[in-house]
Amino acid sequence: MKPDSLGWMSGVLKIVSPNCDARPPRATINLLVIHNISLPPNEYGGDAIKRFFTNTLDHTEHAYFEQLKDLKVSSHFLIRRNGQIVQFVPCNKRAWHAGVSNWHGRSRCNDFSIGIEMEGSDFEPFVECQYDTLVRLTRHLKRTYPIMDIVGHCDIAPGRKTDPGPFFDWNLYLARLE
Numbered sequence: 001m002k003p004d005s006l007g008w009m010s011g012v013l014k015i016v017s018p019n020c021d022a023r024p025p026r027a028t029i030n031l032l033v034i035h036n037i038s039l040p041p042n043e044y045g046g047d048a049i050k051r052f053f054t055n056t057l058d059h060t061e062h063a064y065f066e067q068l069k070d071l072k073v074s075s076h077f078l079i080r081r082n083g084q085i086v087q088f089v090p091c092n093k094r095a096w097h098a099g100v101s102n103w104h105g106r107s108r109c110n111d112f113s114i115g116i117e118m119e120g121s122d123f124e125p126f127v128e129c130q131y132d133t134l135v136r137l138t139r140h141l142k143r144t145y146p147i148m149d150i151v152g153h154c155d156i157a158p159g160r161k162t163d164p165g166p167f168f169d170w171n172l173y174l175a176r177l178e
C-alpha cells in the first residue's frame with residue numbers, strides 16, 4: 001500500500017467521489033481525522049455510504065436519507081466492518097469530511113487533513129480487523145505525509161460532532177502505531 005503521485009493508495013478499492021476540490025496552494029497535509037459513519041444509522045454492510053459519497057443515494061429508500069438530500073460530502077477513506085478499505089478521494093485533493101472545524105487555532109481542517117471513516121457508530125465497538133487496517137493505513141500515510149496529529153471529528157468540531165464516538169479505542173489504536 002503506497003500512494004501514487006495523486007495520492008491514490010495502491011491495492012485498495014477505488015470509488016471516485018466528485019465531492020472534492022483542490023487544496024489551497026502550499027497546503028501541508030499534517031492532520032488525520034477519524035470519523036464514524038453508518039447508513040442507515042447503526043446498519044452495516046450495504047452500499048449506502050458509497051452512494052452517499054458519490055451523490056447517488058436514493059433519498060426515498062429510507063426515512064433517514066431524506067435529511068442527507070442536499071449534502072455533498074466525502075472522505076478520503078472508509079474502513080468497512082470487514083477491514084476492507086475504500087478510497088473515494090486522492091489524498092492530494094481536499095475531501096469534504098470535516099465541515100466547520102478548528103484545530104489549534106487553524107480553521108477549515110479539510111484544507112490540511114486526511115479523513116478516514118470507520119464504518120460504525122457511537123453505540124457499539126468497532127471490529128478488531130478495522131483497527132488492523134486503520135493502523136496499517138495510518139503507517140503508510142505517515143510515511144508519505146508529515147502527519148503531526150491524529151484527532152477525532154469530535155475534537156475539531158466539538159459540540160457539533162461526536163464521532164468516532166466513545167467506543168473508538170484510542171489507546172489501542174495509538175499504542176499499536178508506536
Ligand SMILES: [Zn+2]
Pocket residue numbers: 034035036097153161163
Ligand atoms: Zn465525522
